[in-house]
Amino acid sequence: MLYDVVIIGGGIVGTSIARELSRYNLRIALLEKETELAFGVSKSNSGIIHPGTQNPPGSLKGCLCVQGNTLMRKLSKELGFDFKEVGELIVAFTEEEIARLRQLKKEAEALGVPRTRIVDGRWLKAHEPNLSGKALVALYAPTAGIVSPYRVAYDLAENAGRNGVEIRTHTRVEGIAPAGLFQFEVATSSGIFKTRYLINSAGLHADDVARMAGIDDFTVRPRKGEEFLLDKKRHYLTNHVIFPLPTKISKGVLVIKTSDGNPMIGPTAEDISDKEDLSTSDAGLAKVLTEARKLVPSIDENDIIAYFAGLRPVAGDDFIIRHEDKVPGLVTVAGIQSPGLTSAPAIALMVAGILKKKGLALKKKLLFHKKRKHAIHLFEIPLSRTKKLIKKDAGYGEIVCRCEMVSAKEVRDAICHGAKTMDGIKFRTRAQAGRCHGSFCTTRIMKILAEETKKQVTEVTKRGRGSELVKEDRANG
Numbered sequence: 001m002l003y004d005v006v007i008i009g010g011g012i013v014g015t016s017i018a019r020e021l022s023r024y025n026l027r028i029a030l031l032e033k034e035t036e037l038a039f040g041v042s043k044s045n046s047g048i049i050h051p052g053t054q055n056p057p058g059s060l061k062g063c064l065c066v067q068g069n070t071l072m073r074k075l076s077k078e079l080g081f082d083f084k085e086v087g088e089l090i091v092a093f094t095e096e097e098i099a100r101l102r103q104l105k106k107e108a109e110a111l112g113v114p115r116t117r118i119v120d121g122r123w124l125k126a127h128e129p130n131l132s133g134k135a136l137v138a139l140y141a142p143t144a145g146i147v148s149p150y151r152v153a154y155d156l157a158e159n160a161g162r163n164g165v166e167i168r169t170h171t172r173v174e175g176i177a178p179a180g181l182f183q184f185e186v187a188t189s190s191g192i193f194k195t196r197y198l199i200n201s202a203g204l205h206a207d208d209v210a211r212m213a214g215i216d217d218f219t220v221r222p223r224k225g226e227e228f229l230l231d232k233k234r235h236y237l238t239n240h241v242i243f244p245l246p247t248k249i250s251k252g253v254l255v256i257k258t259s260d261g262n263p264m265i266g267p268t269a270e271d272i273s274d275k276e277d278l279s280t281s282d283a284g285l286a287k288v289l290t291e292a293r294k295l296v297p298s299i300d301e302n303d304i305i306a307y308f309a310g311l312r313p314v315a316g317d318d319f320i321i322r323h324e325d326k327v328p329g330l331v332t333v334a335g336i337q338s339p340g341l342t343s344a345p346a347i348a349l350m351v352a353g354i355l356k357k358k359g360l361a362l363k364k365k366l367l368f369h370k371k372r373k374h375a376i377h378l379f380e381i382p383l384s385r386t387k388k389l390i391k392k393d394a395g396y397g398e399i400v401c402r403c404e405m406v407s408a409k410e411v412r413d414a415i416c417h418g419a420k421t422m423d424g425i426k427f428r429t430r431a432q433a434g435r436c437h438g439s440f441c442t443t444r445i446m447k448i449l450a451e452e453t454k455k456q457v458t459e460v461t462k463r464g465r466g467s468e469l470v471k472e473d474r475a476n477g
């Protein structure tokens with residue numbers, strides 16, 4: 001079968017491109033090596049939809065970030081995911097920092113970030129009472145928002161699938177053979193895909209994939225970020241996302257509001273060499289606690305309920321998004337470090353533009369399903385609505401995850417919408433993501449997953465083959 005477009009990588013970038021291209025009469029496949037989508041960089045980030053501050057003026061990532069912030073709001077309405085516009089504060093503690101803050105404001109304005117202003121100490125006391133009393137002023141950017149990053153990717157992919165895109169998980173790209181102009185044979189762990197256009201959005205492995213096609217002029221290096229999630233009881237720790245002044249390589253350690261209610265502190269920024277190293281460390285924790293407490297002194301180590309690390313795919317200072325003239329039909333989307341989540345919808349538009357310029361006919365479908373129904377999460381809705389839902393379906397009354405208030409019906413719905421693993425269910429529903437880390441609900445969810453997928457409990461995995469949770473005891477039958 002000949003595809004018009006094959007997209008390699010099912011993170012936020014690949015799923016955004018798939019959804020954007022699904023408007024057109026094209027045969028498209030999205031290939032992802034993992035058991036589920038968004039199990040790469042897109043699962044381990046801060047979930048901030050940045051307004052565009054803290055990007056060099058004239059940078060591609062700055063322009064795409066500002067555009068992405070606007071597009072993400074539209075997408076949230078179409079696809080039904082939660083977008084909360086909470087605003088951000090970049091805080092200055094010294095006169096020297098105030099001067100840098102003014103410069104940041106100018107740069108943000110040059111990029112087109114709307115409605116930024118400098119707010120004084122009195123404003124900060126009134127609007128952000130837990131902020132350090134040493135804060136002098138802050139740059140306020142009201143358009144910063146928060147989302148659940150994996151849910152955005154899942155919703156984009158589901159909608160792309162509804163509009164005809166073939167989503168192939170468990171499909172690792174292993175070789176690319178150009179088979180003439182605008183013709184590729186993509187060898188994968190699940191067979192060969194022939195396509196006219198090929199998009200490389202393989203995140204940390206975009207350089208490995210590029211080399212398969214004969215492009216070797218960039219390297220992706222992982223920059224590790226360790227983050228620490230606090231208990232939901234500290235939900236009201238801050239009203240905004242709080243930043244220090246940025247460093248040369250990152251936005252610094254932040255105090256983050258998240259869309260599900262747990263505040264988060266981090267991330268660190270450490271250049272490493274191993275693309276699989278997702279370990280966290282005591283040193284990372286100590287650094288993040290010290291830096292975060294400079295912003296919000298009341299942060300307590302005992303409130304931390306989970307640790308994780310993500311790896312930013314860095315390939316120079318800016319994103320690399322280009323058609324490879326040496327390999328006609330190949331589009332590279334690499335080095336998508338922060339603000340890649342925010343920029344993803346704008347990256348998708350840019351890629352569509354490149355494909356069009358390179359001869360792909362973008363003819364709109366007569367019927368494009370633009371909208372997707374909002375998934376129900378009991379933790380988001382009032383009790384009166386929950387009661388009504390239980391009357392309609394008793395599964396809503398069967399609470400499997402007590403910490404996060406997730407019902408058996410929500411778990412079943414997540415499986416019906418594509419979850420294949422325990423992590424896939426966690427990311428979609430939050431079941432197992434609370435303070436007890438699944439001590440109460442894991443076995444119950446495993447049973448539901450086994451029932452719904454008609455598998456044995458021994459086949460249920462945390463995140464794909466090799467991460468089975470229960471071993472068969474053959475010796476004892």
Ligand SMILES: Cc1cc2nc3c(=O)[nH]c(=O)nc-3n(C[C@H](O)[C@H](O)[C@H](O)COP(=O)(O)OP(=O)(O)OC[C@H]3O[C@@H](n4cnc5c(N)ncnc54)[C@H](O)[C@@H]3O)c2cc1C
Pocket residue numbers: 008009010011012013014031032033034037038039040041042043044045046047048049050171172173174201202203204205206209224225226227267309310311312336337338339340341342343
């Ligand atoms: C700690 C941290 C915090 C961040 N916070 C923010 C934030 O708040 N806001 C923001 O805007 N951005 C943030 N970012 C950046 C953002 O997370 C990334 O820019 C974005 O997730 C990159 O998405 P991607 O689709 O390019 O990569 P990925 O999500 O990694 O997707 C690439 C996919 O390609 C697949 N793949 C790789 N090789 C192959 C192959 N050979 N065959 C098939 N599939 C393959 C991978 O499995 C993966 O799923 C943060 C990043 C980190 C690390």
